[in-house]
């Protein structure tokens with residue numbers, strides 16, 4: 001079936017679908033009230049306190065690791081439960097019709113959320129899946145080169161190592177400076193590593209170890225004229241930064257919605273720019289020869305439809321406002337943790353190179369012991385160990401940063417950071 005026809009069919013079915021009137025009305029009312037509360041909050045403090053009540057986090061728990069997994073707001077978990085109950089009332093009708101048709105609406109919301117067009121977006125389970133779709137879908141030949149860094153996460157890197165093993169593709173690694181001085185330094189490193197055989201540059205949007213934001217638009221200005229595919233691992237950005245894939249200039253962008261987008265676990269988005277879709281062959285095929293649709297077999301419909309509610313939640317508060325809050329808390333964390341002499345920040349300070357993640361290297365103690373000790377105080381953050389073992393296996397020296405990473409979202413506030421500082425002071429002596 002032609003791709004265009006396939007999408008038209010789905011859109012028509014979605015338009016005719018019953019929209020579970022009770023659930024839809026309940027959701028619209030709750031999001032409407034939330035929107036009014038956001039608009040009428042007397043000040044920022046009152047606003048964030050109101051929003052904190054939207055989350056189910058245990059009282060007293062300090063969750064400073066949204067970069068690993070987010071907390072999903074009540075309105076989304078309640079929708080998920082309601083959708084599941086509805087689906088199980090008539091599984092057949094709601095998997096391939098009814099509620100199932102709403103997955104197409106979620107795809108449209110996903111496209112809008114990151115600035116893409118509908119037929120550039122697939123609903124995936126996570127970043128790892130999206131990155132593997134792209135890597136396995138490319139027709140790379142022995143000796144073709146993929147340029148990446150020694151700071152990538154396995155979910156964005158092992159897909160390339162698999163191609164090295166199975167197809168003779170050559171993976172080259174930029175050794176990231178630490179700390180990064182400025183964007184020009186990164187651009188120079190990228191340019192220095194390009195060769196006539198470079199076919200792909202694969203970089204994360206936000207560095208999982210340091211929280212560095214890669215200057216993707218400037219990198220795209222190097223790769224696009226050379227016809228090099230710019231592949232981005234966006235696991236750590238949508239829902240934290242107000243992402244616009246067109247402005248970033250990337251060719252593909254894979255993300256996990258269960259992190260900063262606060263969506264149910266096992267949800268993600270994959271963007272493939274229209275102009276490069278003929279270069280990325282589909283991996284999962286079912287009811288259409290493409291990866292950009294619902295053609296990937298039976299899906300978890302309630303979870304995907306609730307993913308759409310998570311995006312509505314963000315849109316109700318405002319994506320720029322959420323980005324500003326994530327950054328504000330991360331700046332506060334940087335300032336407060338700088339009071340502890342055993343901690344040195346390894347995240348750049350420039351706005352364009354930073355994000356809602358800030359990491360610190362430890363001059364004494366081990367990151368895993370420190371993180372475990374903090375958990376005893378009900379405070380959760382992440383040890384940032386440096387280069388992953390699979391890079392080391394590929395012959396690139398492992399760097400151990402012995403660092404801790406703090407990621408802050410709207411379910412956090414300044415008191416969470418104060419508690420972490422107090423506990424760190426105790427633990428580090």
Ligand SMILES: Cc1ncc(COP(=O)(O)O)c(C=O)c1O
Nearest residue numbers: 126127128153155204208235256
């Ligand atoms: C940069 C980056 N890429 C990929 C992943 C993997 O994400 P997922 O397990 O949701 O595929 C992570 C997870 O932390 C990450 O930080």
